[in-house]
Amino acid sequence: MSHGFELEPSAAPGTMVPKNPVLAVLAQLLNWVNRIVLVLSMIALVLTSCVLTYSVVTRYFLKVATDWQDEAAVFMLVGATFMCTSYVQSLRGHVGIEALASLLPARVNRVRLIAVDIGSTLFCTFFSWKSWTLFHEAWAEGQTTSSSFAPPLWIPYGMMAVGMSLLALQLFLQSAIGLSGGEVKGSKK
Numbered sequence: 001m002s003h004g005f006e007l008e009p010s011a012a013p014g015t016m017v018p019k020n021p022v023l024a025v026l027a028q029l030l031n032w033v034n035r036i037v038l039v040l041s042m043i044a045l046v047l048t049s050c051v052l053t054y055s056v057v058t059r060y061f062l063k064v065a066t067d068w069q070d071e072a073a074v075f076m077l078v079g080a081t082f083m084c085t086s087y088v089q090s091l092r093g094h095v096g097i098e099a100l101a102s103l104l105p106a107r108v109n110r111v112r113l114i115a116v117d118i119g120s121t122l123f124c125t126f127f128s129w130k131s132w133t134l135f136h137e138a139w140a141e142g143q144t145t146s147s148s149f150a151p152p153l154w155i156p157y158g159m160m161a162v163g164m165s166l167l168a169l170q171l172f173l174q175s176a177i178g179l180s181g182g183e184v185k186g187s188k189k
Contacts, residue, residue, distance in 0.1 A: 082163025131161035
């Protein structure tokens with residue numbers, strides 16, 4: 001893994017390539033959604049830096065307090081973080097312990113990869129469901145933050161729920177590709 005800029009990210013080792021045409025179409029569709037979300041999240045990060053810079057400048061030079069910037073920045077950061085998880089997973093870019101991967105035979109490593117994907121799918125599906133319940137409660141009860149700005153809490157909960165749902169879908173798709181005999185890039189057969 002390089003830590004520099006790549007114009008087009010290459011498929012990470014262990015990435016599944018679907019043989020099934022339906023899974024291939026679903027993978028392309030999710031890849032398209034992930035790229036749109038990635039661009040929107042990049043814009044949110046730039047806006048967050050602008051909001052925080054504005055806040056510092058107005059407080060320091062103009063001695064004007066702003067009460068909205070912290071929550072706006074946190075909401076955008078929560079959105080960017082959760083919404084990009086599916087994209088990162090599509091590259092297998094999340095932190096993982098790969099100490100065994102290099103020691104195991106390719107077939108055993110393939111089973112390990114599929115088992116981890118299935119376990120992660122189950123966890124993220126549960127997390128997604130709980131996020132949707134938080135979103136629903138915040139929406140139905142009109143919950144807001146406790147600040148004087150008081151933005152509605154359904155905004156960050158909604159972004160968290162959508163992001164976790166996309167991640168669960170990405171993991172499900174990777175599990176299905178693995179179980180249907182998809183080819184594993186970057187592995188020795």
